[in-house]
Amino acid sequence: MASFALELRQLRKAYSPSVVPVANLSLQLQPGEFLTLLGPSGCGKSTTLRLIAGLDQPTSGSIWLGDREITTLPPGDRDMAMVFQSYALYPHLNVRQNLTLGLQIRRTSAAEIEQRLQQVAHNLELDHLLDRRPAQLSGGQRQRVALGRALVRQPSVFLLDEPLSNLDALLREQVRAQMKALFSQQASPVVYVTHDQTEALSLSHRIAILNGGHLQQLDSPDRIYQAPANAFVAGFIGSPRMNLLPLPIHSGQAWLGSRALPIPSHLAARSQVLWGLRPEHLKLATPEVERAIPVQLHLTENLGMQRLLTVAIAANPEVRLRLLMPSDQPIPTDLQVTFEPESQHWFCPSTGDRL
Numbered sequence: 444m445a446s447f448a449l450e451l452r453q454l455r456k457a458y459s460p461s462v463v464p465v466a467n468l469s470l471q472l473q474p475g476e477f478l479t480l481l482g483p484s485g486c487g488k489s490t491t492l493r494l495i496a497g498l499d500q501p502t503s504g505s506i507w508l509g510d511r512e513i514t515t516l517p518p519g520d521r522d523m524a525m526v527f528q529s530y531a532l533y534p535h536l537n538v539r540q541n542l543t544l545g546l547q548i549r550r551t552s553a554a555e556i557e558q559r560l561q562q563v564a565h566n567l568e569l570d571h572l573l574d575r576r577p578a579q580l581s582g583g584q585r586q587r588v589a590l591g592r593a594l595v596r597q598p599s600v601f602l603l604d605e606p607l608s609n610l611d612a613l614l615r616e617q618v619r620a621q622m623k624a625l626f627s628q629q630a631s632p633v634v635y636v637t638h639d640q641t642e643a644l645s646l647s648h649r650i651a652i653l654n655g656g657h658l659q660q661l662d663s664p665d666r667i668y669q670a671p672a673n674a675f676v677a678g679f680i681g682s683p684r685m686n687l688l689p690l691p692i693h694s695g696q697a698w699l700g701s702r703a704l705p706i707p708s709h710l711a712a713r714s715q716v717l718w719g720l721r722p723e724h725l726k727l728a729t730p731e732v733e734r735a736i737p738v739q740l741h742l743t744e745n746l747g748m749q750r751l752l753t754v755a756i757a758a759n760p761e762v763r764l765r766l767l768m769p770s771d772q773p774i775p776t777d778l779q780v781t782f783e784p785e786s787q788h789w790f791c792p793s794t795g796d797r798l
């Protein structure tokens with residue numbers, strides 16, 4: 444089966460001069476690539492997906508499948524399969540009929556339909572449920588049918604809009620793993636919309652982080668975590684959230700309380716910097732560690748395997764930092780913290796850009 448790249452060129456959707464959910468979005472998905480649109484509520488993820496599906500028309504810009512422009516093509520002619528959060532199954536049809544209706548409409552041969560049905564039902568563990576109606580299924584089973592309906596079609600593009608968000612945490616983890624395995628075998632690109640960073644990080648080849656209709660970073664999950672392009676991405680990706688503090692620069696160093704932090708030379712001319720350090724990179728230090736920072740415990744939160752501590756810098760108690768430590772380690776009474784210089788991030792306090 445032929446597989447195509449999907450490309451958005453300078454895509455823009457404006458509902459009014461002030462409501463612009465998609466602002467000049469350009470990105471290209473390779474065949475088989477799994478790309479996630481990730482961002483806070485209202486950032487334009489669903490609108491982008493609707494534009495790709497043809498359910499909405501862009502104000503300007505174009506959409507391409509391979510070398511064919513499809514910007515104004517009706518949804519039914521785009522050969523794309525969409526999976527919604529709400530499942531959207533036909534209640535009066537059983538699972539078998541829900542899975543195969545799309546193929547029958549497209550006049551696929553009976554033998555081909557049966558072969559694809561068996562394969563998808565097997566992969567999604569739906570074999571024993573084929574004669575049931577949606578009302579007789581659990582939420583996780585319904586969502587697997589919705590995914591199966593997209594997979595049997597073997598479309599040119601898969602569009603998935605928060606398909607796991609109605610499932611409880613345990614089921615979400617199971618279906619996520621099944622989805623990852625299934626979509627890794629697909630030749631068609633997948634555009635996945637979520638506001639859940641764990642889903643985005645675990646499923647995607649690349650993640651497009653959106654905020655207010657603007658693309659903030661388009662990169663691999665590793666790069667987005669390790670080298671966030673700006674303070675928005677730094678604060679959005681990672682749980683618990685990265686420590687982000689404005690620090691003054693003088694005498695060629697940044698100052699965290701009374702502690703001087705050596706800075707990269709290109710920052711020396713600045714008067715202030717936004718300093719970032721992930722809670723997992725801030726460590727408790729034993730007394731003999733050089734240049735450790737004395738702190739006082741402010742708050743402890745138990746997260747199961749780890750504890751999240753909020754500490755105040757002893758010399759400047761208004762400066763708070765959060766750090767993660769294993770739950771099975773005792774919290775010492777005399778607290779000091781330390782970190783590796785290379786785990787620090789530096790951002791511009793006015794633009795938020797990575798420095």
Ligand SMILES: Nc1ncnc2c1ncn2[C@@H]1O[C@H](COP(=O)(O)OP(=O)(O)OP(=O)(O)O)[C@@H](O)[C@H]1O
Nearest residue numbers: 458462464482483484485486487488489490491638
């Ligand atoms: N038909 C419409 N008319 C006017 N404004 C709209 C319309 N559809 C969406 N919007 C606005 O566009 C913005 C982006 O909406 P969109 O649904 O794309 O966000 P989202 O990132 O998918 O959010 P969520 O995660 O909450 O679904 C929002 O401010 C929304 O109110």
